[in-house]
Amino acid sequence: MKSSLRSGKLTKWKDERGFGFIQPVDGSQEVFLHISEVKDATRRPQENDTIYYHCVVDLDGKVRACNAFILGARNKSASLNSRTKPSDAIVSSFPIVEVILLSLLPLVGAIHFTWTTRNPLPLLLYPVMSLVTYFLYADDKSRAKRKDWRTPERTLHLCELVGGWLGGFIAQRVLRHKSQKESYQVEFWAIVIIHYLAWLFWLLLGRTLWV
Structure with a gap:
């Protein structure tokens, strides 16, 4: 009590x-x-x-x-606004504009990749891994509150690298988890940049190399 x-x-x-x-x-x-x-x-x-x-x-x-x-x-x-319903708080804190802007290049790249190679893996991997990563963030925050064993940061970063970084970004904004730790943020944004560079490379040179 x-x-x-x-x-x-x-x-x-x-x-x-x-x-x-x-x-x-x-x-x-x-x-x-x-x-x-x-x-x-x-x-x-x-x-x-x-x-x-x-x-x-x-x-x-x-x-x-x-x-x-x-x-x-x-x-x-x-x-x-402390009396706001939890569901309302989540909706109000959801970074809609930022998510749209961040996902634009990967979405275009994934669609182009699917169209060119007939391989829909990126289009499937991004949403699936984003959901997995978001729930890992939520579970880790719950564990922190209970002072239980935490999810290793390398596990979170691995899921982000595989395609779940957008889910991680949403979790950081909505759940306010891992968003203040500078060392974590450096690694997180490095992963985002890796994805951006990979899609830029594909859009500029990938199709030529594939053909």
Whole structure:
């Protein structure tokens, strides 16, 4: 059961691992905080931040913070819309324009490849792997909240490389997962660039080489 709203100072924070500890204002035992429980933040937590949070007790008796926010770094527009239905939130956060723009070149390339080679594999692989990758992101975020074993990042990147990068992009925007970790983003966009270069090569030279 969640406690009433509490506050404390973030005395320890390991940004690369996404967790830290809050020292409550009443001087009681430190409370564990995971980045997935920081809501509507305009930036990532930093040491000495004042954190407002609720407490929950895990089955193993450990106390952790949930539904936390950073004093002075809360997205006001998001907090005003906190009563929005989850389905409405997903729809409103879906990056329609970005998805269309990002998928335009691969779609044209895949259609051209299918027409030229009579092989529909890319047209089938992109949507299938995007769905697989999206659900892997969702499962990994759920595991993070439960503090369970995580899906290895190399597995996510492998699925993106095979064709699921668009599903990964959608998951990053809709689920707000893996979108703040710089090292992950570097590898992710490198994979996107590889796909773009491959389709540019095909559209410019592939047909000539095929013939």
